Amino acid sequence: MTAKGPVPTQDEVFGYFETLSNWGRWGDDDELGTLNLVTDEVRLAAARAVRHGRSVSCAWEITAPGEMERATTACPCTADMPGAEHMPPAFHADRRWGFSSEHVGLTFHGNTVTHVDSPCHLFWDGAMYNGRPHSLVDPATGSGWAAVTAAANGIVTRGVLLDVARVRGVPWLEPGQGVFPDDLEEAERQQGVRVGPGDAVLLRTGYGRARHESGPSGGITQAGWHASSLPWLHERQVALIGADTPQDVQPSGYDDVLMPVHAVALVAMGLWMLDNCDLEACAATAAELGQWDFQLAVAPVRFAGSSGSPVNPIATF
Structure with a gap:
């Protein structure tokens, strides 16, 4: 499917940095961005979306190298290979009790690990969300602004x-197919749901099914949000977006901006993102129950100065 209306030009997409900007909307010292839209009232309404008591994970299991190595070999720039060193079982002298332990290290940004991006993850023209300079990111201590x-x-x-x-x-x-506002509104119509202020929108392209059946694709060509969806997300006042890919359709269709959805969303809008979700169980549950909204809970690890965190988003129906 292609867009029914005109696709924005590259100059129009660049214009989104101004027209969709939330800089100063919640004050000059704001680091939350669109998460300000998740008010107490929104959280209470989300609790009322729990009608069956069924919960499912929207994350991929993080395995030891193997699968991740195969997924990233073709694109070392996005390597996100976990390294899990499982220690041998240890026992007390009398062997009445023992324990297992491990050391885990991973780069979670990339194409495989389910993670959240905070606004400091991307810069545009040297700036982060709300106009802060990229120099606030220190190699030793991380970001001093809009961290996870x-x-x-x-x-x-x-x-x-x-x-x-x-x-x-x-x-x-298929890889390279974009999702446009017409797709989003047709999904709303068929599913009997409407996106509103403070919502988290999870986009299923079906890549999760392909990955379950064949393993990670190993490349950077993927289905995902087209840049033309950004004004729609801004108009609906969405607080968080997620996808079963790393969000942006690739190729993006624009020569001078590799990932326009990431760039505009994080830098201009302060829109937080959930990359690489596994939405298959969520989709199956939604279809079974005939319910396409739910309470979503995401708890980032409190990594000081980090531009994101691996997460396990939980959908409760």
């Missing part, structure tokens, strides 16, 4: 799954 610890209290809001693969009647979107 801004969301230390967690993200609990209403989640809405928009299953575009299902709407298009395909098992999954």
